[in-house]
Amino acid sequence: MFVGHYGVAFAVRSERNQIPLWVLFVAVQLLDFLWAPFVLLGIEKVRMVPGITATNSLDLYYMPYTHSLVGALIWSGTAFFIYKLVRGAKTSNTAALIVAFAVFSHWVLDLIVHRPDLAIYDDVLKIGFGLWNHRGLEFGFEIAILVGGILIYLKRNSSIARKAGIVAFGVVLILIQVWNTFAGRRPTSDRTFAITALIFYTLFAGIAFLLEKRSKLATGRVRPIVEPD
Ligand SMILES: [Zn+2]
16 A cells, blocks of 8 residues: 555545644554664565565565554554644644544555555464455555545645645656556665655655645635724
8 A cells, every 4th residue: 555545644634623734644654654764774574575466576574563453553542642742732632533543544554455464463463455466456446545535635625725736746646656556666675665665755745744835825824814993
């Protein structure tokens, strides 16, 4: 699962909860944001086995800290507290819960597409429904979540001025997924894969930040004060 995760980020953002889109972009990929440095440090392991699934060659044989069910729940809880702490009085428990849910959604979506490489706890009881073995279906699934999420975002955030920017970003994400699923050169090493993932995830979160910043500038954050006569 790659761009599909962002469908959740778009879908849960609303004018009411005021969670910045870039925060949700980090949240839905938090497990992978942690996984990449863990792989680079040798704490978690992946190796490339061509043909292991129809979509990619990832043999994710050891990732108990980021991608076990228990691990995912702990990181989701941590995200709840960090969000509360950083946003302070400006935020509600509901908003922090939504951030935690966004973090956990990563595991649920990974569960659908991964081979049985997601442990329940530590490195045991591994599950995964293996949609990666059905390239077209998996692609359709990712795009459906992403497009659905963007449509919900546009509906729930109607004051966002830069609708065209969001739509263009969505198109770019779809094209990246097309390239990733059908045309991309397969990474040859675990390190290349981890570094590439980090770069893309950071870039996407940065774009999400800029899009909403530009929107706020365009609409004006502060409502004009009408002077009484
Ligand atoms: Zn993942």
